[in-house]
Amino acid sequence: MLLFLPLLALLLPVAVPQQADEAVSFTDCTDGYEWDHQKQHCRDINECDTIQDACKGAMKCFNHYGGYLCLPPSASIISQEVAPDTARPRETSPRSSGCPQGYSRDEEGQCVDEDECELDVHNCQPSQQCVNTAGGYDCQCPEGYQKLGTECIDVDECRFHRCQHRCVNSPGSYTCQCKSGFTVGDDNHSCVDVDECSMGAPCQQNCFNTFGSFMCRCGRGFELGADGQTCQDIDECSYSNYLCHYQCVNEPGSFSCVCPKGYQLLGTRICQDVNECETGQHQCTEGQYCTNVYGGFRCAPRDHCQEPYVQVSDNRCLCRSSDAACEDKPASIVFRYMSITSERSIPSDIFQIQATSIYPGAYNTFRIKAGNEQGEFYIRQLNNISAMLVLAKQVTGPQEFVLDLEMVTVNPLMSYQSSSVLRLTIDVGAYSF
Structure with missing residues (x-):
């Protein structure tokens, strides 16, 4: 067993065996050994135990085969246990075979080499390998060790x-x-x-091998977590209010836009009004006609006329001058429907009024006769025959305005004055699109 102690190290040789040709008794052991009657061999004496104060001062006693050493406490000893043969009792008589040392006679009387390694009569240390030679043997160190004195020490x-x-x-x-x-x-x-990616690197999505390491990456719509391995969904909807026209819906790795009822998605983010009147998605009866508005539709009656007015077309009622009941009433009423978006910018031109008949010497004036109690609209006359309805205040939907837009015609040459009304129904949608 090798003992390693810090700072100071001593390499100690093993005890030298007694020569085989000395004639002594079986119980005669070399100095530092004593006969063990039970095991019938020579046993080393531990002088550190048997001699009181074997070492003086701060020196420490180290037992060794056949003696002891006094060394500093920081010293270390590298040694091997002595093979049993090195402490054997001496033989009682020398061997005399007439053959050179390391040889013995065989049955035919020939001197043949003795294999000391096989006969176990060598003094090689346990850490050494015994190799038989002609007339002797050699103690060799195994691979990875070198011989230092009688010991084999590890080669670093x-x-x-x-x-x-x-x-x-x-x-x-x-x-x-x-x-x-x-x-x-x-x-x-x-x-x-090492290609960690091919060996099951703990990347949740994408793995890229690098020299001596690897990197985890996430697909579009995901971001790398704090652990550098897992991928977390990016909530694109939280980044901007303008991703979608109406509503953004977050999805794993992406997002989608949805539109309210009455609208359909145009592309990926724009909401477009569905014209239910064209697609047939309305419930208007035969006595009604369908008018599209933002986000829905309106069923308007085909006959708007009430006495003394008579219907002359789907949206026009006429009060005849021959009827005395029409004397103080507009000569005609025309019905129109339109729709505007909520929160429209102001001022905004929304509807143009145009005279259908022009008389020489006559001039026309335009005004909002009814339906503008809160002043949301005003009339801007363009010329003698047309005017523009202007949105003056921002309005939000859903709500409805019914305006009577009157055109008064005056002809001083003929002392003639008449009026006509355009009854305009304005539907304000619920959204700004």
Whole structure:
């Protein structure tokens, strides 16, 4: 067993066996040994136990085969246990075969080499290998060890290793180790990159191998978490209120836009009004006609006329001058329907009024006769025959305005004055689109 103590190390030789040709009794042991009657061999005496104050001062007593040493407390001893043969009792008489040392006679009387290794009559240390030679034997150290005196000590191959990254010495050998992200190559010395991605790297989505490591990356719509491995969904809807016309719906790795009832998605984010009158998605009866508005439809009666007015077309009622009941009433009433978006910018031109009949010498004036109690609209006359209805205040829907837009015609040459009304129904949608 090897003992390693810090700072100071001494290499101690083993005890020298007694010569075989000395004639002594079986119980005669070399100095520092005593006869063990039970085991019938010479046993080393531990002088550190048997001699009181064997070492003086701060010196420490170290027992050794056949004696003891006084060394500083920081000293260390590298030694091997002595093979039993080195402490054997001496033989009672010398061997006389007439053959050279290391040889013996066979049955035919020939001198043949003795295999001391097989006969176990060598003094090689347990750490050494006995190799038989002609007339003797040789104590050799195993691979990875070198001989120092009678001992075999480990060779530190790491002092002159060829490892690319790191060398780790071991008894009789050494191993090459690599840094994290690398593995030892086929030559047992070089370090080659490990492709962690092909070996099940803990990336949730995408893995990219790098020299000595790897990186995790996420697909579109995801971001890398704090652990550098997992991917978290990006809530695109929280980044902007303008991604969608109406409403943004977050989805894993993406988002989608939805539109309110009465609208359909145009492309990916724009909401477009559905014209239910054209698509047939309305419930108007035969006595009604369908008028599209933002986000829905309106069923208007085909006959708007009430006495003394008579219907002359789907949206026009006439009060005849021959009827006395029409004397103080507008000569005609025309019905129109339109729709505007909510929160429309102001001022905004929304509807143009145009005279259908022009008389020489006559001039026309336009005004809002009814339905504008809160002053949301005003009339801007363009010329003698037309005017523009202007939105003066921002309005929000859903709500409805019914305006009577009157055109008064005066002809001073003929002392003639008449009026006509355009009854305009304005439907304000619920949204700004």
